[in-house]
Amino acid sequence: MFISKTSEYALKVLTYMALKNATQFSAQSLYVELDIPKRYLMRLLTDLSKSGFIKATRGRSGGYIFARPIDTIYFSEIINSVEDLQSFEGCVLGNAVCPVDKPCAMHHIWEKPKQAFLETIKTTTLADLL
Amino acid sequence: MFISKTSEYALKVLTYMALKNATQFSAQSLYVELDIPKRYLMRLLTDLSKSGFIKATRGRSGGYIFARPIDTIYFSEIINSVEDLQSFEGCVLGNAVCPVDKPCAMHHIWEKPKQAFLETIKTTTLADLL
DNA sequence: ATAAAATAATACCTACAAGTATTAATTTAT
DNA sequence: ATAAATTAATACTTGTAGGTATTATTTTAT
Numbered sequence: 500m501f502i503s504k505t506s507e508y509a510l511k512v513l514t515y516m517a518l519k520n521a522t523q524f525s526a527q528s529l530y531v532e533l534d535i536p537k538r539y540l541m542r543l544l545t546d547l548s549k550s551g552f553i554k555a556t557r558g559r560s561g562g563y564i565f566a567r568p569i570d571t572i573y574f575s576e577i578i579n580s581v582e583d584l585q586s587f588e589g590c591v592l593g594n595a596v597c598p599v600d601k602p603c604a605m606h607h608i609w610e611k612p613k614q615a616f617l618e619t620i621k622t623t624t625l626a627d628l629l
Numbered sequence: 630m631f632i633s634k635t636s637e638y639a640l641k642v643l644t645y646m647a648l649k650n651a652t653q654f655s656a657q658s659l660y661v662e663l664d665i666p667k668r669y670l671m672r673l674l675t676d677l678s679k680s681g682f683i684k685a686t687r688g689r690s691g692g693y694i695f696a697r698p699i700d701t702i703y704f705s706e707i708i709n710s711v712e713d714l715q716s717f718e719g720c721v722l723g724n725a726v727c728p729v730d731k732p733c734a735m736h737h738i739w740e741k742p743k744q745a746f747l748e749t750i751k752t753t754t755l756a757d758l759l
Numbered sequence: 760a761t762a763a764a765a766t767a768a769t770a771c772c773t774a775c776a777a778g779t780a781t782t783a784a785t786t787t788a789t
Numbered sequence: 790a791t792a793a794a795t796t797a798a799t800a801c802t803t804g805t806a807g808g809t810a811t812t813a814t815t816t817t818a819t
Contacts, residue, residue: 507723514734558786561795593637604644615745623738688816691765
C-alpha cells in the first residue's frame with residue numbers, strides 16, 4: 500500500500516492548501532473539499548500544527564495557514580511526521596541488518612524502486628506542485 | 630512500509646527456496662532459517678500452496694517444493710496473492726478516480742516512483758535472483 | 760497395526776491504525 | 790457580558806493485519 504492512510508490524508512490537506520492559495524483555511528472548509536472523516540481530519544490538523552507545517556489560530560475567525568514557506572516543506576518530512584520513514588529505508592525482507600557485502604536476496608532487485616521513491620520524496624517540496 | 634509484513638514473509642520464503650536449490654523444504658527447516666513466527670509461517674505456506682506457487686506433500690517425509698518453474702513466478706504475483714496490488718496502482722491520495730486530464734495534486738510527482746515499483750515487480754521473476 | 764512426522768483447517772487472541780465522541784479552551788462579533 | 794465559532798485535548802470504539810492454539814488429516818517407517 501506504499502503509505503498509510505494518515506500519510507495520504509496529510510498529503511491531501513497540505514497539497515490542497517499549497518495549491519489553493521487562500522489566506523486561511525478552516526477545518527470545516529477543508530472537510531468540505533477533501534474526502535476525509537471530519538473528526539479525524541480535525542485531529543490531524545492539530546498534529547500538523549504541532550509538527551510545524553501549519554499554524555493554528557483559535558477562536559471565531561480562526562483557521563490554519565502555513566507556518567513556513569512551502570518551498571521548505573519536503574514530502575519526506577510530511578510522511579515522516581505521521582509514520583516512521585525508517586520502515587521504508589530498511590531491508591525489504593525485514594532483516595535487522597542487510598549488509599552491503601552480504602545483502603538479502605531481494606536487495607539488488609529492490610534498489611531501484613526504493614531509491615526512486617526515497618529520492619522523489621526527499622527532493623520534492625510542496626512548492627514543486629505549482 | 631511499502632508492502633505488508635505478510636508480503637515480506639512470502640517473499641522471504643520463496644526467495645530462500647529459489648536460491649537454496651534443495652529438493653524439498655519442510656516448514657520446520659524454513660522456520661529455522663527464516664525469522665518468521667512458526668505458526669504464522671505454517672499458515673502462510675498453506676496459502677502459498679493454494680496460490681499455486683508451491684506444492685505440499687503431507688505425511689512423514691513431506692514438505693514443500695515449487696509447483697512451477699521459478700522463471701514464471703513474478704514478484705507482482707507473489708505480492709498480489711497475499712495483499713491487494715490494486716491499492717498500489719490506485720491514486721496516491723486515495724481518490725476513487727484520478728483522471729488523466731484532471732489528476733490529483735500529487736499525480737505527476739508520484740508517477741516515477743510508482744512506475745519504478747510496478748515495473749520492477751511485474752518484470753522480475755524468482756529466477757532473476759540467480 | 761501403530762506411532763511418528765509432516766501439512767491442513769479452523770477458531771481464537773492481540774496490538775495498533777483508523778475513526779468517533781465529548782468536553783475544554785480561545786477568540787471575536789454583537 | 791455573552792453567545793457563536795473556531796481549535797485542542799482526551800478518551801473511547803472499531804476493524805483488521807498479524808500472531809497463537811487446537812484439532813484433524815495424511816503419509817511412511819517400524
